[in-house]
Amino acid sequence: MGAPFLFFFLFLLRAASASNDTVTPTQPLKDGGVLVSPTGKFALGFFSPGRSANRYLGIWFHQVPQQTVVWVANRDNPIAAGDSGILSIDSTGNLVLHERRDGTKFPIWSTNVSAKLGSSSSRFAQLLDSGNWVLFSENSTVALWQSVDYPTNTLLPGAKLGLDRKSGLDRFLSSWRSEDDPGTGDFSFRVNPRGSPQVFHYRGETPYTRSFPWPWGTYADIFDVSFINNEDEVYFTITVTEDSLLFWEVLDSSGILREKIWRTGYDDWKEYWATPTQKCDSYGRCGANGLCDPSNFNTFECSCLPGYEPKSPTSWRLFDGSGGCVRKSSESETPDGFCGVGEGFVRVQKVKVPDSTRAVWVGKKSGSELSCEDECRKNCSCSAYAEMESAGGNVKGCLLWFGELVDTVYFPVTFQDLYVRVDAAEFANYQGGSNDSFELKLKLSILLPSIGSVLLVVIVLGFCWLRRWRNRTAKKRRIRDLFHPNHGSNHFTDSVVTEEMEGGSVYPELPFFSLNAIRAATDNFSPANKLGRGGFGSVYKGRLPNGQEVAVKRLSENSRQGLEQFRNEVLLIAKLQHRNLVKLYGCCIEEEEQMLIYEYLPNRSLDLFLFDRKGGTLLDWMRRFNIIVRIARGILYLHQDSRFRIIHRDLKTSNILLDAELNPKISDFGMAMILEANQVQWQTTSIGGTYGYMSPEYAVFGKFSEKSDVFSFGVILLEMITGEKISRIYQDEENSNLITHVWMKWKEDRALEIVDPSMEEGSYDTQEVLRCIQIGLLCVEENVEDRPNMLTTVLMLSSAMPLPLPKQPSFASTGCSIIPKVTGGSCSLNDVTLTGLVTR
Known part of the structure; x- marks a missing residue:
């Protein structure tokens, strides 16, 4: 009698809690009701997206003020405005969504699970804290159906994205049509299991972007990301390592895949990562056998792999690489490929290797040696190979490509090299596969014909110009x-x-x-x-x-x-x-x-607001942080994403203009300079900029780089937090300037004392402010190597990634300390831009 009584007691207990997170045969969910997961992370109910009046059944983050929907049941079959929905478990044991229209119920969505698995009366559906909505049988812990197997546009932590090889279940993301319509859109994100599996981003049936091929390793940052490939399944999954962090990977209606994070105190989601964001993210940007280099801002981003040449040189001179590259003519070429004497492989370092859909994986057997080069040489049609190893080394082997090599991209942070097969003559040119020689010859093979054509055009146009415009x-x-x-x-x-x-x-x-x-x-x-x-x-x-x-x-x-x-x-x-x-x-x-x-821009410059008592009160912390992040993104665009690699050299609050909504815009590019793609630093004898915002290596020695702008941004960031000008002198701290003043407070664990008093205590997130102070101190490090670049700075501002500890600044940037001693110049604290100062 004890066991049946206990079972009956647990059933009553579950029924009593049904209104919280569970739907049962006797406890349906009507429009207006909401289920909430046990700890309150997620909610399930009916909603209307954007400006739409249609009703949908969905799941959203319950703790986030802005409703963020992560799953929709009836995405392509909405409940019309004016009608109402009801969710219940029917006599077959399935979850069924009905639309009540004129007193009649019409089924519009169902889980469609077999009734053989357990009694329908004992089934219940529960919303879990993972965001997964699961249909159970009372006497089983096995899910009969779960929402994470049928994702819409969102991948939640712990959910699988990929293929169950046994059942054929394919879990993939598909975009909404628009912010007002969650119906299936044009874009999808799914695992392609062919060849060596990859995650593809599609527009319709056309590849849009692509991940690295398997084997992936598990890597840990704020998230653990892993890729599993075995006989039973192939899938991609993300887990969050911080319990306090909410994570959301969403494929939006514009086709951008975004990763966002949220934690208590945020007023909106912070974007952590997105793709595509640059030219080389686009699949096959440089065509077959092409190589895309995203760092080539000053020149064409496309070049050909070793042994190949542009299929259409004219198109390449017009910066159109979509036609790709073809094999250079060779005496050793046969209909089956290259199997001549003296041929070899040229190494192309640090790349995202080509599309592996038609590649062949050769795994290393335990206790045996494996030569990827020998494996490729066995077949005359093998055009390239890569030695692949997952993080931790648990998967080792070779990827062999046959035929065209598509979507190869320079990727400096990767460990993967590609070895491209070339004939004897071409191999000799590359001196045994030297990557430096490869890069030089590639650039010369494209630039020399281009320069010749441009010079000819310049001469002809110059002659015509002189004749036409002489008078x-x-x-x-x-x-x-x-x-x-x-x-x-x-x-x-x-x-x-x-x-x-x-x-x-x-x-x-x-x-x-x-x-x-x-x-x-x-x-x-x-x-x-x-x-x-x-x-x-x-x-x-x-x-x-x-x-x-x-x-x-x-x-x-x-x-x-x-x-x-x-x-x-x-x-x-x-x-x-x-x-x-x-x-x-x-x-x-x-x-x-x-x-x-x-x-x-009606609100003129930032300094007029920031350093004015009345104007400063209009800049609450939310507005200041928005300005900080947007300035950082503008600088990142100059350094990395624009056509040229640009150093502004005169970043300061007076050169930040504000529009009607107080959004910042960087202005005054009169001192800006361009760095070549491979250039890290430049030295000039004519210094231009504003003392206080100038980095020490630039102010003293005339050396500037992207890190010079990072220093200026750090000064702006500290000014935004304190409401004080960099030129202020603190007499009570031995004439220290703003940077050293902030450092002293930071070192004494009193950093919050520097916060602008116009921002009332309690009106800002203290942890976020402290994090920004730390980022500011990192940006104004004296040593160039110690400063983050702007990409890292943007990530530090928009995510919860761990921060290194700043070092004590030794450069006083008031403009009245180290500069006059070195140059013999005079000193001014009026923030006027200076030019023409000659350094030693």
Whole structure:
């Protein structure tokens, strides 16, 4: 009698808790009711997405203020507006969703599980803390059906994404149609088990992006990511290592796969990672047998693998690599491939190896030796191989490719090398497979024909230009003089300027305004429209005939500094497009006037808000953090994602403009310089920038790099937190500046004392502020090597990744300490940009 009574007691207990997380045959869920998982992480109920009035049954994060739906039952069969839904367990033991219309119930979704597995009356469905919704039988712990086997657009931690080889169940993500419609969209994210398995991102049936092929290792950061491949199943899974962290991987309606995190205190999700975000993320960007290098911002990102040449050289000269590459003609080539004497393999280092859908995996047997090169040589059709090993070394073997090599990408952080088969003549050229020789020959094979063609075009166009424009007005002569490659500025290499000017790529994209039009827009440069003045000249507010408000930067007649800035900005900023960079609409060069026409930003510069008592109160912590993150993303774009690799050199709060919603935009690219793709650092004898924001290696020795901008960003970050200028002197701390002041407070575990008093205590997340202070101190490290790059800085700001401890700063950046001693120059604390300071 004891066992049946206990079973009956447990059944009653479960029935009593049904209203919390469970649906039973006697306890349905109606529209308006909500199930909540045991610890409150997830909720299940009916919802209407976005502006839609339709009703759907779904699961969402219960703890996040902004409703974030992770699963939808009836995504392609909504309940119409005005009708209502009811979820129940029917007589067959299945979960069934009915739509009640005019008093009649119509089934619109069901789990469709066999009724043979247990009695229907003993079944129940429970929402778990993992976000999984499971249908159980009372006398079994085995799931009869579970929602994680049928994901929509979201992968939750612990859920599998991939194929069950025995049952044929394929778990994959598919995007929503839009934010208002969770119906199946155009994009999907799924495991492709063919060849050596990979995770593919599709648009329709066309590959969009691709992961590394198996074997993957398990790697741990904030998340544990692993890829399992065995006889029973092949799948990808993520687990979160921090209990306090919520994780969400979602394939959005635009086709972007995003990983986001949320923890207590956040007001929104923080994006941790996304793809595709750059050109080389696109599948097959450089065609068959091509190699895509995402770091090639100054040149074409595509080159050919060793032994190959562009299929269409003309297309490649036009920066179109989609046609890919073909084998160079060779005497040793046979219909079956290459099996000649003296052939070999050229190593291409650190790549995402090609699409392995048609590759063959040869595994290493226990206790035996395996030569991947020998395995490839056995077959004349084998075009390349890679030695593959998972993290921990538990899977070792070779991937052999036959035929075309598609979607090979330089990936510096990877350990994988690709060995490409070439004939004897080509192998001799590469001196035994040297990767350096390979890179040099690839660049020369593309650049030399391109340079020859460009020079020919330049000569012809130059001749025509001289004939046509010999008698042009002073206005056109002024344009020529201002932008000639030998103008004297060292802000750009001659090759870049020649490309921009003689290639004619600036002017067609940048409109020229007449002087009369600008005079009319600014009411003849009325003092009432004057927004400010700098070393270059004045800025005026204007309104174009179409109603567009603009800011007009008018170059001072006697400003050499402004002339250089003008040239730099026209050549550079016209090419930049980012939400956090100020937009250049055009320019005016007429009579004795040179003017730049920008978008008008009503809230002017950040320093006017930050260092003003009244303005500072408008910048609560949420707004400040938003500004910090957006500035960082703008700098990251300059360093990594724009066409050129750009160092701003004059980042400061007065060069950060704010739009109507207080979103920041980086401005003033007059001091910006371009680094070549393989260039880490540049040295100049003419220092341009603002003391206090200048890194020590630049201010003293004229050396600058991406890390110089990181230093400037760190100063801005500390100013945003403290509300104090970098130029402030703390007399009570032996004339320390802001950086050393913050460091002393940090060292004494009193860092929160530096927070701007205009932000009331309790109005900000103290842990987030402390994290930002630590990031700021890391960015202003004296040693260049110790500073993070901007990609790492953005990740540190937008995720919970562990932070290293900062070191004591020894560089006083007030502008009145180390600089005058080295240069013998004078000192100023007015934040005016300086140029032309010659270092030793």
